[in-house]
Amino acid sequence: MSEKVSLKPSAGRTFNAGEFFQKYTMTIALVVVTIVFALWPGKQGLILLPSNLTGLIAENAYVFVLATGMLMCILTGGNIDLSVGSVVCFTAAIGCVMMAGGMNLWLAVGAMLLIGLAIGVFQGYWIAKIRVPAFIATLAGMYAFRGFANVVLNGYRVDISNETFLMLFGNGKTSYIPDYIRQNMPGLDGVFTKDNAFLAGLIGENFIAKFNLTCMCIGIVAALVFIVIKVRKILVQKKLGISQSIPGQVISTVLISVLTLWVSFKLSCYRGFPMVLIWIALVLGVYAYITTKTAIGRHLYAVGGNEKATALSGVKTRNVYWFAYANIGLLAGLAGILTAGRAKGIDPVYGEGYEMDAIASCFIGGASAYGGTGKVSGMIIGAILMGVINKGMIIVGVDANYQKVVKGIVLLIAVMFDVLSKRQKR
Numbered sequence: 001m002s003e004k005v006s007l008k009p010s011a012g013r014t015f016n017a018g019e020f021f022q023k024y025t026m027t028i029a030l031v032v033v034t035i036v037f038a039l040w041p042g043k044q045g046l047i048l049l050p051s052n053l054t055g056l057i058a059e060n061a062y063v064f065v066l067a068t069g070m071l072m073c074i075l076t077g078g079n080i081d082l083s084v085g086s087v088v089c090f091t092a093a094i095g096c097v098m099m100a101g102g103m104n105l106w107l108a109v110g111a112m113l114l115i116g117l118a119i120g121v122f123q124g125y126w127i128a129k130i131r132v133p134a135f136i137a138t139l140a141g142m143y144a145f146r147g148f149a150n151v152v153l154n155g156y157r158v159d160i161s162n163e164t165f166l167m168l169f170g171n172g173k174t175s176y177i178p179d180y181i182r183q184n185m186p187g188l189d190g191v192f193t194k195d196n197a198f199l200a201g202l203i204g205e206n207f208i209a210k211f212n213l214t215c216m217c218i219g220i221v222a223a224l225v226f227i228v229i230k231v232r233k234i235l236v237q238k239k240l241g242i243s244q245s246i247p248g249q250v251i252s253t254v255l256i257s258v259l260t261l262w263v264s265f266k267l268s269c270y271r272g273f274p275m276v277l278i279w280i281a282l283v284l285g286v287y288a289y290i291t292t293k294t295a296i297g298r299h300l301y302a303v304g305g306n307e308k309a310t311a312l313s314g315v316k317t318r319n320v321y322w323f324a325y326a327n328i329g330l331l332a333g334l335a336g337i338l339t340a341g342r343a344k345g346i347d348p349v350y351g352e353g354y355e356m357d358a359i360a361s362c363f364i365g366g367a368s369a370y371g372g373t374g375k376v377s378g379m380i381i382g383a384i385l386m387g388v389i390n391k392g393m394i395i396v397g398v399d400a401n402y403q404k405v406v407k408g409i410v411l412l413i414a415v416m417f418d419v420l421s422k423r424q425k426r
Contacts, residue, residue: 024252025417026364026378030385037392046395047388050207050270053263058171058342060387061276062088062335066358067365067379068287069328074362075291075300076324077307077371079134083123083141084332085354090149091116092336092346096158105165113333119145120329121322128321142355150348159345168275169341177273181213188213203269212272219264223257276338283331288376296323304371360407361386364414385410 037047046052066084073079095112099105123141126132160166167174182188194205203211230253234246267273291297299320302310311317335354340346365382367374389410393403 023248026366026381026385026414027255030381030388033385033392034388037388037396040392040396043396047392048266050266052391052395053266054270054274056387056391057274057280058276059391060383061280061338061342062354063357063361063383063386064280064380065283065331065335065338066328066354067361067383068283068376069331070355070358071291071362071367071374071376071379072287072300072324072327073134074359074367074369075304075371075374076321077304078369079127079321079324079371080138080355080359081123081141081325081328082135082138082355083119083145084328084335084358085351086142086145086149087116087119087329087332087351088336088339088354089346089348089351090119090145090152090336091333092340092350093149093152093158093348095337096160096340096346097152099160099162099165100158105162109165109337112336113330116333116336117326117330120326120332123329124322124325127325128318134325146351149351153346153348155348157345157347160340161344166341166344169279169337170344171274171276171342172344173271175275175341176212176271177214177218177275177278179212179214179272181217207269210269210271212268212270215268215272216264218273219261219268222264223260226260227253227257276342279334279338283334284376284380287327291376296320300324301372304368304373306372357386360411360414363411369415382414 034047037043038045066088069084070081073081091112094115095108098108098111119141123137126137127134163174166172169175182192192199192208192211194200194208196208200208230249234249291300299310299315299317300323302313302315303317303320307317336351339350343350361383362374362379363369363382364385365374365380366378367382386407389406390403393406398406
């Protein structure tokens, strides 16, 4: 009598070091690169200073936003949008001109977002309905909207001075969440003094008086929420009998939680939680949910994996393309807002090269050049790695021309890793 074979997958797997390192290659690379710059002779620890960390976030806000939209396009089959840098400049130009002319702040912000969305829908029409190759359609948009931006600005810079706009979207001294805890509990000021040897040793005498408790509490809450979500995921996988490497997931959860607390601590030592980080977190959270929990998110992956099979299953693949390009247009409008807020205005050359930073962040973060593969979490790692490389090279004094060479090599290595991985699987 034949032996009965169970088709139920194993509830757990032993820790596989090779698989772990392959999965978290770019995360490990990020840690290594950060350590290298932190230990650079004559520049030890500069990149880890609270002010530099805050600057890293502010300087790369547009990268996080644009790379999120770019990931949607890449998932559909390795397609990209070359026009986003020009769209950022165009939308910011319109908003800045409106505010400089006395227009209401929210009307200007709404106009920037709607114009960005309209451009995305327009370009999506040519790509999804007329079947113009995405490369050609967005290349045309890159030239056209750069020209429109120069027409709007008349070739000159436009400055803005709206304090509310700069506070919500900029990077000035007021563009941070106030320390509500210390404001409402003045007795704590007596604790955070240089006389408190323990806190002075933990935080540092230069930071103890201005340590932002609200920012630190936000980081603690974020870390706890992340841990709860990961634990629930592990329990659900175990209940469903899904094969999983629990040690690997525990290690990644601990590392990410510790990193979150460390970043929160560093931000707390400077001015606190930057407002721009709220917009970044909102975008990343919304699109992480869309790509993992919604039908349209699954369709993005399906189209990139096999468009013909997806169409035969009843999915309107053209609408998927349209959705992807409409979204990147909307996010380009938001990036325009953040760019104008940080620069306190807009210049005709702003936005040049933005599309390349977004594309590089996606591919470095694990998105496949063939489509169908990539996550928002991976894109975040790619964007941070690019930001750390840029900031680190500036701190150590690398020539601007060689900075571009290094970025190009990093991108080539990331794509080569993806190609070789796919070849091994075949």
